Amino acid sequence: MKTYRKKSFPLTKIRRFLEPGPVVLVSSAYKGERDIMTMGWHMMLGFDPALFGCFIWDQNHSFSLIRKSKQCVINLPTYDLVNAIIGVGNSHGPRVDKFKQFALTPLPASKVHAPLIAECYANFECRLIDTSLIAKYSLFIFEVIKAHVAASPPAPRYPTTLHYRGDGVFMISGHSVSYRRRFKRVNL
Amino acid sequence: MKTYRKKSFPLTKIRRFLEPGPVVLVSSAYKGERDIMTMGWHMMLGFDPALFGCFIWDQNHSFSLIRKSKQCVINLPTYDLVNAIIGVGNSHGPRVDKFKQFALTPLPASKVHAPLIAECYANFECRLIDTSLIAKYSLFIFEVIKAHVAASPPAPRYPTTLHYRGDGVFMISGHSVSYRRRFKRVNL
Numbered sequence: 001m002k003t004y005r006k007k008s009f010p011l012t013k014i015r016r017f018l019e020p021g022p023v024v025l026v027s028s029a030y031k032g033e034r035d036i037m038t039m040g041w042h043m044m045l046g047f048d049p050a051l052f053g054c055f056i057w058d059q060n061h062s063f064s065l066i067r068k069s070k071q072c073v074i075n076l077p078t079y080d081l082v083n084a085i086i087g088v089g090n091s092h093g094p095r096v097d098k099f100k101q102f103a104l105t106p107l108p109a110s111k112v113h114a115p116l117i118a119e120c121y122a123n124f125e126c127r128l129i130d131t132s133l134i135a136k137y138s139l140f141i142f143e144v145i146k147a148h149v150a151a152s153p154p155a156p157r158y159p160t161t162l163h164y165r166g167d168g169v170f171m172i173s174g175h176s177v178s179y180r181r182r183f184k185r186v187n188l
Numbered sequence: 189m190k191t192y193r194k195k196s197f198p199l200t201k202i203r204r205f206l207e208p209g210p211v212v213l214v215s216s217a218y219k220g221e222r223d224i225m226t227m228g229w230h231m232m233l234g235f236d237p238a239l240f241g242c243f244i245w246d247q248n249h250s251f252s253l254i255r256k257s258k259q260c261v262i263n264l265p266t267y268d269l270v271n272a273i274i275g276v277g278n279s280h281g282p283r284v285d286k287f288k289q290f291a292l293t294p295l296p297a298s299k300v301h302a303p304l305i306a307e308c309y310a311n312f313e314c315r316l317i318d319t320s321l322i323a324k325y326s327l328f329i330f331e332v333i334k335a336h337v338a339a340s341p342p343a344p345r346y347p348t349t350l351h352y353r354g355d356g357v358f359m360i361s362g363h364s365v366s367y368r369r370r371f372k373r374v375n376l
Binding site: 013015016017019020021022040041042043044045046051053054055082086089090133137138139141158163164165166167168169170171172173174175176177178179180181182183184187188 | 201203204205207208209210228229230231232233234239241242243270274277278321325326327329346351352353354355356357358359360361362363364365366367368369370371372375376
């Protein structure tokens with residue numbers, strides 16, 4: 001699979017990739033173990049600091065790695081990674097090393113111990129900042145502390161992402177259109 | 189604008205429309221006042237009960253109507269409503285009646301006092317069940333208690349929705365593909 005040359009990206013603009021609601025791959029590591037999970041339930045919760053909330057099922061192996069390490073990386077896969085996205089969703093750690101199983105390349109992150117996935121279009125390094133909603137809602141609140149995004153060009157400015165509808169059906173992201181001139185500046 | 193003939197839809201399957209991350213219109217009413225807001229920060233938080241979390245900025249007029257009435261309707265607009273989506277986002281209540289201003293038709297809901305928007309592809313009636321995260325995160329947790337979805341046919345099975353990227357740019361949803369046979373049944 002192809003990897004991307006990436007550059008650092010402003011944290012206040014990461015909504016460009018996350019707010020449209022794509023399926024993401026969450027990577028984590030703790031004391032020699034590592035894992036990846038597929039995730040579709042997430043939302044932006046702030047620009048500055050860049051806050052991100054997501055639902056992590058307590059039966060998932062990643063749940064304990066993330067809770068213990070208080071870190072993860074949110075990786076944004078594109079449509080060409082559909083086999084890995086489904087395969088990761090079908091697998092349950094810790095028996096399987098999902099990096100090897102699905103030919104994904106772990107790269108060192110800059111601010112967390114969880115690995116970046118090289119084949120993903122973007123990687124968002126996260127620090128868990130609030131654990132108080134985990135017990136009741138399986139809701140983790142992260143601060144995104146570093147963003148790496150594919151350099152464009154050569155990568156497209158907007159990636160083609162998958163958006164899950166349940167029942168095995170994905171919506172594939174279409175083209176992007178700017179209505180910038182129609183917005184009041186304060187609402188952009 | 190066209191309206192849809194709708195039918196009741198199972199609450200456990202509303203992720204089909206919300207999980208892909210579309211921009212939605214939130215309608216609310218309290219003591220003779222009503223409002224609509226445009227919203228892009230939201231996520232599913234459960235199937236049964238059907239839980240839905242969303243970020244509502246405290247400067248928005250809808251914030252107080254929803255907090256006081258403890259109800260709202262999440263309406264799913266399609267691309268043809270882009271003018272209303274942007275117009276609602278640009279307006280600030282309570283000075284403007286956004287239904288009149290943007291030619292949207294309020295219809296009575298079945299379980300809440302907030303109105304449904306007839307021109308939207310789907311309407312989800314919601315009851316506010318947790319106010320404890322509003323002060324810290326502007327995060328409202330709703331239970332969806334009734335869903336109305338456009339009858340298909342004649343409406344398309346999957347609507348063409350807008351997904352906001354910031355800076356005035358929307359991603360327009362593309363086609364949907366089923367990978368159902370590739371999923372483990374338990375993960376569908």
